[in-house]
Amino acid sequence: xxxxxxxxxxxxxxxxxxxxxxxxxxxxxxxxxxxxxxxxxxxxxxxxxxxxxxxxxxxxxxxxxxxxxxxxxxxxxxxxxxxxxxxxxxxxxxxxxxxxxxxxxxxxxxxxxxxxxxxxxxxxxxxxxxxxxxxxxxxxxxxxxxxxxxxxxxxxxxxxxxxxxxxxxxxxxxxxxxxxxxxxxxxxxxxxxxxxxxxxxxxxxxxxxxxxxxxxxxxxxxxxxxxxxxxxxxxxxxxxxxxxxxxxxxxxxxxxxxxxxxxxxxxxxxxxxxxxxxxxxxxxxxxxxxxxxxxxxxxxxxxxxxxxxxxxxxxxxxxxxxxxxxxxxxxxxxxxxxxxxxxxxxxxxxxxxxxxxxxxxxxxxxxxxxxxx
Amino acid sequence: xxxxxxxxxxxxxxxxxxxxxxxxxxxxxxxxxxxxxxxxxxxxxxxxxxxxxxxxxxxxxxxxxxxxxxxxxxxxxxxxxxxxxxxxxxxxxxxxxxxxxxxxxxxxxxxxxxxxxxxxxxxxxxxxxxxxxxxxxxxxxxxxxxxxxxxxxxxxxxxxxxxxxxxxxxxxxxxxxxxxxxxxxxxxxxxxxxxxxxxxxxxxxxxxxxxxxxxxxxxxxxxxxxxxxxxxxxxxxxxxxxxxxxxxxxxxxxxxxxxxxxxxxxxxxxxxxxxxxxxxxxxxxxxxxxxxxxxxxxxxxxxxxxxxxxxxxxxxxxxxxxxxxxxxxxxxxxxxxxxxxxxxxxxx
Numbered sequence: 054x055x056x057x058x059x060x061x062x063x064x065x066x067x068x069x070x071x072x073x074x075x076x077x078x079x080x081x082x083x084x085x086x087x088x089x090x091x092x093x094x095x096x097x098x099x100x101x102x103x104x105x106x107x108x109x110x111x112x113x114x115x116x117x118x119x120x121x122x123x124x125x126x127x128x129x130x131x132x133x134x135x136x137x138x139x140x141x142x143x144x145x146x147x148x149x150x151x152x153x154x155x156x157x158x159x160x161x162x163x164x165x166x167x168x169x170x171x172x173x174x175x176x177x178x179x180x181x182x183x184x185x186x187x188x189x190x191x192x193x194x195x196x197x198x199x200x201x202x203x204x205x206x207x208x209x210x211x212x213x214x215x216x217x218x219x220x221x222x223x224x225x226x227x228x229x230x231x232x233x234x235x236x237x238x239x240x241x242x243x244x245x246x247x248x249x250x251x252x253x254x255x256x257x258x259x260x261x262x263x264x265x266x267x268x269x270x271x272x273x274x275x276x277x278x279x280x281x282x283x284x285x286x287x288x289x290x291x292x293x294x295x296x297x298x299x300x301x302x303x304x305x306x307x308x309x310x311x312x313x314x315x316x317x318x319x320x321x322x323x324x325x326x327x328x329x330x331x332x333x334x335x336x337x338x339x340x341x342x343x344x345x346x347x348x349x350x351x352x353x354x355x356x357x358x359x360x361x362x363x364x365x366x367x368x369x370x371x372x373x374x375x376x377x378x379x380x381x382x383x384x385x386x387x388x389x390x391x392x393x394x395x396x397x398x399x400x401x402x403x404x405x406x407x408x409x410x411x412x413x414x415x416x417x418x419x420x421x422x423x424x425x426x
Numbered sequence: 427x428x429x430x431x432x433x434x435x436x437x438x439x440x441x442x443x444x445x446x447x448x449x450x451x452x453x454x455x456x457x458x459x460x461x462x463x464x465x466x467x468x469x470x471x472x473x474x475x476x477x478x479x480x481x482x483x484x485x486x487x488x489x490x491x492x493x494x495x496x497x498x499x500x501x502x503x504x505x506x507x508x509x510x511x512x513x514x515x516x517x518x519x520x521x522x523x524x525x526x527x528x529x530x531x532x533x534x535x536x537x538x539x540x541x542x543x544x545x546x547x548x549x550x551x552x553x554x555x556x557x558x559x560x561x562x563x564x565x566x567x568x569x570x571x572x573x574x575x576x577x578x579x580x581x582x583x584x585x586x587x588x589x590x591x592x593x594x595x596x597x598x599x600x601x602x603x604x605x606x607x608x609x610x611x612x613x614x615x616x617x618x619x620x621x622x623x624x625x626x627x628x629x630x631x632x633x634x635x636x637x638x639x640x641x642x643x644x645x646x647x648x649x650x651x652x653x654x655x656x657x658x659x660x661x662x663x664x665x666x667x668x669x670x671x672x673x674x675x676x677x678x679x680x681x682x683x684x685x686x687x688x689x690x691x692x693x694x695x696x697x698x699x700x701x702x703x704x705x706x707x708x709x710x711x712x713x714x715x716x717x718x719x720x721x722x723x724x725x726x727x728x729x730x731x732x733x734x735x736x737x738x739x740x741x742x743x744x745x746x747x748x749x750x751x752x753x754x755x756x757x758x759x760x761x762x763x764x765x766x767x768x769x770x771x772x773x774x
Contacts, residue, residue, distance in 0.1 A: 114694070142739075149735060149742055151728075152698065154686055157615060158480050158732055165476070166736070180592065180689070188613045241589070273694060 106361045108133070109146045110172035110353070111159045116149055121298075121326055122349045126174045126197065129350030133357045156181035164189050170360045172197065172353060176243075182206060193365050195356050197349060198243070204368045209352045212374030213243075214250030214414040215405055216345040217294070219375075219382045219398050220323045221254020223343050224292040225262055226394045229319050234265045234285040236304055238272040238297035242415075247296035247325070247345075249419035250412050256423050257401070257410075265290055269300045278303025286311055286320060292342060294323040301325065305332045308340040321389065330385035343390055344383040351379045376406050433766050437759045438709050438716070440766075442723065445752030452747060453740060462738040467745070470733025471726040477733075479607070479614025483686060485725030487512070489623040490678035491703025492710055492717040493630050494545075494671045498563075499712045500634060501667035502647035507552060507567025508675040509700025510574030511545040513693070515679025517578040518544035520690045521586060523596030523683070533599040538622065538680050545676020546669045548574060553668025557661035563668070571696065579692045592691035602685040617685040624718065626674060631714035633670075643667055675700060705753050724749070 110130060112123040127147055134145040141147075146168075148159035156178050163171050164185065171192060173182040176199035186194045186203045193205050200208040224233045235251050237244040252264050265285055269277040278300035282293055286307065293308070295301035301324070308320045312335055322333055324344030333341025352373045359365055373379035382398055384390050404410045413419040450460035471481045491508050498505035519541035526533060552566040586593045602617040610616075634640040645653045646663045654660050678699055683690060706724055710716030731745035755762065 142736075146736060148732065151732075151742060153691065153693075154484070154682070155732055158477075158729065161476060161480075161613070162470075162733065162736065165474075176591070177691075180687075180691075241591075 106137075106170075107139075107144045107146075107168045108170040108172070108357045108360070109148065109163045109166075109168040110174055111148050111156060111163065111178060112150055113156075113175035113177045114150055114152060115175070117147055122197065122347070123174050125327065125349040126172065126353045129353030130172075130357065132350065133354045136358075137361070153177065157185060160185040160194075164192050169193060170195065170357060170365070172356075174349070175199075193360055193367060195353075197352070200370055202368070206368070207356055207366045208370045209349075209356065210370060210372055211347050211352070212372055212380055212412075212414075213296075213345070213347065214246045214253075214412045215375050216347065216380040216382060217247045217250030217296070218254035218257075218405065218410075218412045219402055220294055220343055220345045221251040221256075222258055222398055222401050223382065223390065223394050224251075224294060224321075224323060225255040225258035226397060227321060227342055227389070228262060228292050230289045230291050231259070231262045232265065232288070232290045233262060234267070234282075234290040234293040236278060236281055236285075236293060236295040236297055236301070237266070237268040238300055239270060240268040244268070244296050245416050246414045247294075249414055249416055249422075251294050252419045253413050253422045254401070256426055258397070260423070260426050269297055272298035272300055274300045275303035275306065279307045282307035282322075291319045292321040292323065294325075294345075296325045296345075298326075301329075302332065305329070305340065308333070309335045312338055312340050324383070328383040328385055330383065333386070339386050339389070341386055341389075343386065346381045346383050348373075348379045348381065351377060355379075375402055433763060434711060436766060437762050438711065438720070438756060440762050441709070441752050441755035441759070444755045445748050448751045449744060449748035453744060458740045459738060463734055463740040463744070466733050466737025466740075467727070467730035469730075469737060471730035473733070474612070475610065476612040476614045477729065479611025479616035481725050481729045482620055483614060483616045484729050485721050486617075486619045486623045486685065487678040487681040487699045488702060488706050488721035488724050489718055490626055490674050490681060491699050492706030492721050493626055493714065494674035494678065494700075495703045495707035496710065496712040496714075496717050497630055497634075497674060498549075498667055498671035499707060500647050501643045501663060502650065503553075503556070503664065503667055503671070504564050505549065505552075505567055505668065505671050505675075506564050506704070507548065507570045507700070508671070508678075508703045509696050509698070510567065510571035511548045511672045511675030512679040512682070512697060512700045513571075513574040513578050514548045515541035515545040515676030516683040516690055516697075517581065517679070518676065519600075519680035519683035520593055520596055521581075523600030524586065524594060526600075527597075528599065530599040533597075534602070534684075537596070537600045537684050538677065541676040541680030541683065542673040543676065545679060546673040549668040549670075549672020549675070550665065553665040556668070557664045571700075575693060575696060578690070582690050582692050586690075593689045595688045596684050600684055601688060602681070603688065615686050617681075619681040619685040622677060623681065626677060627714040627718050630674070634714075639666075675703070678703070705749065708753060709756050 110126055115123045117123055117127055130145045134140055139145050148163060150156055150159055160181055171194050173196045175197060179196055179199040179201055182194050182196045183201050186206050190205055195207040195209060197209045233255055235248050237248055248266055255262050255264050267281050269281060282304040285293055293304055295304045305322055308322045311318055311320045320340055321342040322340050323342050326347050328344045328346055330341050333339045405412060413422045453460040453463050470477060472478050494508045495505055519537045522537040522540040548570060552563045555561040555566050556563045582593055602619045604618055607616045642658050643663050646660055650660050706717055706720045710720035727745050727749060731742045734740040734742055
């Protein structure tokens with residue numbers, strides 16, 4: 054009796070093993086024919102060293118499908134791969150981080166797989182990049198949104214103040230109450246840059262427009278965003294520019310609530326980082342006036358191309374702005390962005406690119422800019 | 427042929443096996459190759475000395491947070507606050523590391539001790555409320571987690587650094603890292619904290635099983651009324667249990683603070699070390715040796731998982747499913763127990 058039971062369990066296990074084994078080998082076969090060629094963890098190393106150039110990136114905890122800069126960066130790498138006949142696992146790849154502790158592990162794994170250039174996406178990876186770049190002087194690294202001073206690291210930063218200036222122009226032309234608002238995430242140098250540019254843009258069109266500024270203190274507090282937006286709108290503000298990540302979702306929610314209750318009311322939100330047109334959609338209406346778009350993909354693609362051609366800007370801080378199209382103003386809301394506004398935005402853009410206007414990037418600079426008007 | 431003890435040991439093993447099996451079927455269902463998937467997981471955790479070092483590094487805080495949950499549980503308390511205690515321990519170790527200037531022989535133990543004390547203090551409060559006022563520790567500890575997270579964020583930004591996102595690195599004298607371990611494992615972040623974690627496991631085993639105080643703690647866990655009737659001070663034992671549990675959790679924070687990272691940054695969310703500790707303790711059967719083994723498994727899965735997308739195209743989230751399934755099978759151990767006992771009965 055006892056033996057029969059065991060035989061049953063044993064044969065069951067054996068059967069499962071067979072099924073798994075069979076499936077495994079057939080899939081393995083198709084894998085090889087597709088030539089994705091990643092057989093286990095260390096398989097990549099051979100293929101990467103065979104090829105001329107390979108590039109990979111490490112996401113922050115947002116993950117590859119965050120609809121924000123991680124995703125945008127990967128799109129940049131994919132575009133780079135398409136140009137050069139590479140695909141995921143062959144020449145380009147990414148590693149996702151589930152926690153802060155994973156940054157070093159992921160960077161090191163990619164170093165071990167002999168990638169020539171490795172991107173760290175987001176300022177959170179700065180300490181990890183610093184450490185790993187020190188240990189691996191042969192590999193090139195690049196960090197987005199932060200500065201790491203090492204000979205084998207290229208730091209990518211954006212001129213967010215320029216884009217903020219232009220959406221400020223759009224806000225100034227759209228407002229009817231002559232009051233606009235700015236909601237920042239955390240009061241820091243980075244977000245101050247957005248504020249300074251925006252204020253300068255608004256005042257350049259009409260110095261009498263009042264700009265209300267408030268910081269929520271967090272990038273992930275939609276409740277606070279909604280409360281601040283509610284306060285601003287009730288004081289007569291009709292356009293709010295947010296530079297506050299997830300907190301901004303609350304701003305959109307409040308604007309949509311107001312629009313729903315009173316479709317004729319003039320309420321607008323200006324999005325940030327990517328085109329936030331979808332967030333503003335409510336029925337047939339849309340409260341998203343425009344967005345300050347930051348094209349991480351263009352920067353990633355550009356640095357990759359430079360590195361491939363042997364012109365890797367190691368040790369430098371590479372700034373991307375309007376002239377590279379890495380900062381732009383979205384025009385998805387065709388109804389709200391009238392031709393008049395679009396033309397004005399284009400004019401100012403030209404002035405900035407030509408150097409006729411120096412956009413302030415700190416609060417102090419913004420003050421002296423306003424005084425000079 | 428199966429003693430009760432053997433069944434208790436078999437349940438987690440069978441659960442792990444079933445969890446991996448379900449994971450394999452899910453991979454099959456989504457068109458991935460499970461063998462390749464698990465192979466790349468293995469390579470990601472043990473592929474070479476670097477990855478093995480990283481795995482051990484990940485195991486270290488898991489052992490301590492697992493011990494923290496297990497210790498409280500043995501006294502009948504459910505310490506959900508390990509997460510918060512980890513964070514205050516992290517903060518305390520880094521703060522002491524930065525604020526004090528002393529030779530290593532004083533500085534390092536001081537930083538570790540500060541972490542344990544901070545965690546203990548964070549555990550003391552819920553213990554006190556439970557013992558004196560009967561406030562349920564689950565509610566209090568959950569709320570204490572948020573207090574720990576946001577308070578430490580504010581302190582890092584405004585007090586320890588000037589408006590920056592992270593503190594300076596702690597000096598060598600307060601750091602658990604070692605050149606020797608790093609060079610042994612090709613620059614992994616393996617540090618001496620592993621020894622502290624293993625020592626803590628031994629302490630827990632000795633305390634609970636070999637001392638009168640430990641006997642009291644366990645008795646309170648089994649039956650509070652009976653313990654009170656036997657003349658034990660139930661309230662004091664509850665507080666003591668939470669304090670020791672918090673101290674273990676604080677040490678787990680020190681492992682990250684002065685071991686893995688060497689600094690504290692402003693956190694956007696929880697570290698999950700404390701929450702994973704609940705799973706580790708559950709799988710480890712709330713025993714010291716079990717927790718060490720379970721922590722080893724979890725560390726392996728977590729670090730190995732990072733290699734699955736590159737190695738086999740399998741998303742890392744799959745490992746979270748596998749872990750969830752393992753916990754599910756452990757939690758529903760009645761099924762497995764029933765099955766094993768049936769084999770046993772038929773066998774006779």
